[in-house]
Amino acid sequence: MSAADVASGGAVADGAVADGAVADGAVADGARRPLAVHWFLPTSGDARGILDGAHAKDEPGRATGFRAPSLDYLEQVAVAADRLGYEGVLTPTGTWCEDAWLVTAALVRSTRRLRFLVAFRPGLVSPTLAAQMAATFQRMSGGRLLLNVVTGGDENEMRRFGDWLDHDERYDRTREFLEVVRGVWDAAPFTYEGAHYRIADARVSAPPDPRPEVYFGGSSDAALPVAAARADVYLTWGEPPAQAREKIERVRALAAAQGREIRFGVRLHVITRDRSADAWDVAQRFLDDLTPEQIAGAQRLLGASGSVGQQRMVALHGGGDLAASRRARDLEIHPGLWAGVGLVRGGAGTALVGSHEEVADLVGEYRDAGFDELVLSGYPHLEEAYWFAEGVRPLLDARGLTSPVARADERATRTHAVPF
Numbered sequence: 001m002s003a004a005d006v007a008s009g010g011a012v013a014d015g016a017v018a019d020g021a022v023a024d025g026a027v028a029d030g031a032r033r034p035l036a037v038h039w040f041l042p043t044s045g046d047a048r049g050i051l052d053g054a055h056a057k058d059e060p061g062r063a064t065g066f067r068a069p070s071l072d073y074l075e076q077v078a079v080a081a082d083r084l085g086y087e088g089v090l091t092p093t094g095t096w097c098e099d100a101w102l103v104t105a106a107l108v109r110s111t112r113r114l115r116f117l118v119a120f121r122p123g124l125v126s127p128t129l130a131a132q133m134a135a136t137f138q139r140m141s142g143g144r145l146l147l148n149v150v151t152g153g154d155e156n157e158m159r160r161f162g163d164w165l166d167h168d169e170r171y172d173r174t175r176e177f178l179e180v181v182r183g184v185w186d187a188a189p190f191t192y193e194g195a196h197y198r199i200a201d202a203r204v205s206a207p208p209d210p211r212p213e214v215y216f217g218g219s220s221d222a223a224l225p226v227a228a229a230r231a232d233v234y235l236t237w238g239e240p241p242a243q244a245r246e247k248i249e250r251v252r253a254l255a256a257a258q259g260r261e262i263r264f265g266v267r268l269h270v271i272t273r274d275r276s277a278d279a280w281d282v283a284q285r286f287l288d289d290l291t292p293e294q295i296a297g298a299q300r301l302l303g304a305s306g307s308v309g310q311q312r313m314v315a316l317h318g319g320g321d322l323a324a325s326r327r328a329r330d331l332e333i334h335p336g337l338w339a340g341v342g343l344v345r346g347g348a349g350t351a352l353v354g355s356h357e358e359v360a361d362l363v364g365e366y367r368d369a370g371f372d373e374l375v376l377s378g379y380p381h382l383e384e385a386y387w388f389a390e391g392v393r394p395l396l397d398a399r400g401l402t403s404p405v406a407r408a409d410e411r412a413t414r415t416h417a418v419p420f
Contacts, residue, residue, distance in 0.1 A: 040377035085405030088115030228254030265373035
């Protein structure tokens, strides 16, 4: 099959919907599927505060209580997420992160049902090679791969990896990249000629089964049409629900114009405790740990980013202005939504903060806004995974927002029939 067949919405594009998990998971009566909840692997390290050394700095840093991203520690987080019923774990990409493909491949044998949402940059690898890597991962993992396509970042980051295309060109290249990947899987031998890729007779030993779903983010005018045409899940950072809804409705309309239905995910941090005051005390401690100089330095870097999504995050706290009072509640930009993480962290910069009931209420608002999936994280990631799973998830199950998940059978590991 040729590139023209893909671009015109032929068999490859149609098959992406017909054979993918969107169609397979749809409910016959048109009801929405339960909310999917994912966690996060801290492959740049973890800490007991939000200054984790991975974001908004030119050199890696070390926070108080820093936990190195060793395989042993990442395995603890992954195994906990697996046992607690999270759908999958997002594994990030970037200068200060361990490689997402290698880390997740190393964790496959330690987990049973957990899926791995692997972030990667399409401009840094051949699309045919990416199709092969994904196919191999699916076979080795028993079908537990999800793909998070990260088109860009700040210019310094992109040039560090040898990528000198401008912003809009990168998204056009991503469009071609995904056309090639799907073509190799669905129409081999596959030949393609575009502005960025020239591929002849591409194929893999066997296509992945199932096809990995593609998660795609981007807030610019160049990004949204690519998401509408090629993504299975459009993933966006956690703006207030009404604001986030406006964005995803644009993508929904663009997808509908092409006869497609896609799902929507929101990327958020979380601080949840038995009492609301305790959760806000944690947020206040996070803020107290940051010096004005650290905040100012991070905002200089984040403010210079060419990412439209990053600029939307910066605007939520006024480039750090809302932190001037040093009161965590002054960074509450919507009831229970805290912008303090974005003071020093690039990317997702907001957190759900409150009691378990309050956090569940805010999750319900995002559900009502049109979101189908949550990708969550919290500091430290091991402990916060338990806080959410044991405190909030039962409430979401009871409200019908999520479907109860059978956790790992602990009885299989007991050494006595009756605990003592």
